[in-house]
Amino acid sequence: MSNLFPKSSNRLPLQIIIFLVIFGGIVTAATTYYATPKYTRVGYAPVQPVPFSHEFHNGQLGLDCRYCHSTVEKAAHAAVPTTQTCMNCHSQVKKQSPLLAPVRESYESGDPVEWVRVHQAPDYVYFNHAVHVNRGVSCVECHGQVNEMEIVSHSKSFSMGFCLDCHRNPAPHLRSPDLVTELDWEHPGGPEAQLAEGEKFVHDWNINPPQSCTGCHR
Amino acid sequence: MKRKVEHPEPSARELSGPRYWRSLDELVETPGFQQKVEREFPDGASNLNGVDRRHFFKLMAASFALGGMGLATGCRRPEAYILPYGKSIEGIIPGMPQYYATSFPVRGAALPLLAETHQGRPTKLEGNPTYAPYGGASSLIAQASILDLYDPDRATTHTQAGAAISAVAVRDELSAIAKSAAANGGAGLAILAETSSSPSRARLVKSLKRKLPKAIWAEYDAVTDLPPAAAAKAAFGKSVKPLYRFAEAKRIVAIDADFFHAESGALGYSRDFAKGRKVKSAHDPMNRLYSVESTFTLTGSMADHRLRLASSHMLVSWPHWRPR
Numbered sequence: 433m434s435n436l437f438p439k440s441s442n443r444l445p446l447q448i449i450i451f452l453v454i455f456g457g458i459v460t461a462a463t464t465y466y467a468t469p470k471y472t473r474v475g476y477a478p479v480q481p482v483p484f485s486h487e488f489h490n491g492q493l494g495l496d497c498r499y500c501h502s503t504v505e506k507a508a509h510a511a512v513p514t515t516q517t518c519m520n521c522h523s524q525v526k527k528q529s530p531l532l533a534p535v536r537e538s539y540e541s542g543d544p545v546e547w548v549r550v551h552q553a554p555d556y557v558y559f560n561h562a563v564h565v566n567r568g569v570s571c572v573e574c575h576g577q578v579n580e581m582e583i584v585s586h587s588k589s590f591s592m593g594f595c596l597d598c599h600r601n602p603a604p605h606l607r608s609p610d611l612v613t614e615l616d617w618e619h620p621g622g623p624e625a626q627l628a629e630g631e632k633f634v635h636d637w638n639i640n641p642p643q644s645c646t647g648c649h650r
Numbered sequence: 651m652k653r654k655v656e657h658p659e660p661s662a663r664e665l666s667g668p669r670y671w672r673s674l675d676e677l678v679e680t681p682g683f684q685q686k687v688e689r690e691f692p693d694g695a696s697n698l699n700g701v702d703r704r705h706f707f708k709l710m711a712a713s714f715a716l717g718g719m720g721l722a723t724g725c726r727r728p729e730a731y732i733l734p735y736g737k738s739i740e741g742i743i744p745g746m747p748q749y750y751a752t753s754f755p756v757r758g759a760a761l762p763l764l765a766e767t768h769q770g771r772p773t774k775l776e777g778n779p780t781y782a783p784y785g786g787a788s789s790l791i792a793q794a795s796i797l798d799l800y801d802p803d804r805a806t807t808h809t810q811a812g813a814a815i816s817a818v819a820v821r822d823e824l825s826a827i828a829k830s831a832a833a834n835g836g837a838g839l840a841i842l843a844e845t846s847s848s849p850s851r852a853r854l855v856k857s858l859k860r861k862l863p864k865a866i867w868a869e870y871d872a873v874t875d876l877p878p879a880a881a882a883k884a885a886f887g888k889s890v891k892p893l894y895r896f897a898e899a900k901r902i903v904a905i906d907a908d909f910f911h912a913e914s915g916a917l918g919y920s921r922d923f924a925k926g927r928k929v930k931s932a933h934d935p936m937n938r939l940y941s942v943e944s945t946f947t948l949t950g951s952m953a954d955h956r957l958r959l960a961s962s963h964m965l966v967s968w969p970h971w972r973p974r
Contacts, residue, residue, distance in 0.1 A: 478729065509745040516738040544733035552730060 836862025
């Protein structure tokens with residue numbers, strides 16, 4: 433009777449082990465790369481066509497976030513302002529500034545200014561700005577201290593864990609909705625009073641953030 | 651084993667009845683057609699044109715390998731841009747739909763609609779619920795008419811004898827016509843249009859007729875659902891347009907009239923008809939619908955008594971017809 437297996441199958445266990453080692457290495461490398469801040473782009477601060485300073489306009493002048501990002505309370509998407517919004521002031525202020533040339537050009541022609549996107553939720557994630565802001569989640573919770581940013585950078589990780597931390601325990605992140613754009617605000621009674629107030633909001637407004645997959649991955 | 655299906659021999663009725671055909675080739679039984687019918691698949695259906703299988707696989711393997719090379723750059727997220735409007739547009743919130751009231755012209759009538767638009771692009775039409783007789787309903791043709799806006803065959807320019815001309819040329823042409831028509835009161839000038847219920851157009855036509863009394867204003871529709879003006883005049887003594895009130899009718903006879911679907915007021919008529927059908931207590935009356943028709947329609951399928959009849963026979967035989 434001839435052999436059922438050819439002689440080459442003697443090497444098979446070793447081959448399987450080598451394969452597993454290589455496969456495990458790839459998985460480890462991929463996880464290390466994709467799950468670290470480098471991939472989630474914390475610190476990403478692209479060069480914008482116009483060096484708009486949030487630190488100056490919001491931090492020093494005190495323009496409300498919603499003056500420009502006007503749709504944040506009404507729509508899922510917090511729109512970047514139209515060029516006309518910039519020109520509301522800049523048709524009077526710094527009319528000749530060479531830094532504002534792209535804005536004036538866009539206002540003349542109607543073509544958009546190509547702002548580089550900093551924060552981007554993946555296509556497989558549903559995120560609605562309005563429901564968060566209207567329930568007292570401040571801008572600062574996800575976007576960081578934008579009022580101190582000369583150049584806007586990505587300050588939080590936006591990983592799934594980041595979202596779930598808050599969805600599992602929303603109380604420490606809530607404040608009165610009229611204070612959501614006060615990025616420096618701290619509760620006058622300290623963290624304990626903030627937490628007590630947050631728990632009151634959770635109870636009063638029946639805040640029940642989804643933790644199931646389909647809550648966000650619709 | 652391959653099963654052989656034996657088709658039954660054509661029956662005597664099939665042989666003696668009318669013979670139907672689907673193409674002229676089938677009718678005259680050309681040899682090419684006979685050959686085509688005998689083959690299950692046309693010649694060369696299983697071969698790729700110009701490429702053989704091995705070559706195709708070679709190319710695909712190379713493409714996938716090259717695609718893999720791109721992975722090295724694909725790891726980094728591409729730079730994305732946000733492009734807001736240059737000039738603000740009133741009422742537009744990116745990501746939120748806007749609704750506009752509009753209407754869908756149906757011959758002499760109009761169907762009130764609400765159009766959903768996203769950043770200026772209409773995506774969906776629904777009936778306007780503020781128009782009570784239709785109660786927010788819309789017809790399937792009105793629903794589908796949204797696609798007309800994205801029709802690649804939609805006219806994008808003016809044409810004259812098949813050639814595109816500019817808007818300025820059209821205006822020149824029209825003013826030349828107006829000048830020559832004004833000289834003789836519009837004799838020899840005819841304008842062909844579709845029917846419309848627009849009061850603005852009626853006013854314009856009136857002023858045109860005052861200006862050019864000899865010109866002909868003609869309205870034509872491929873399909874019309876109004877009884878001829880002469881018939882209305884014979885029945886009522888004056889030129890009137892019928893408006894049916896099915897809610898109050900006890901007995902309804904439809905002679906080749908599909909008032910549930912094909913007529914311009916169909917949405918209102920079908921709702922009205924349903925009101926006359928509704929029975930809330932044991933003593934409530936209920937309407938009865940008799941339908942005589944030459945093709946199967948919604949009205950016929952809804953009718954309590956349906957008679958199938960060729961249109962040519964209708965006026966002759968309907969007075970003798972008694973429902974079973």
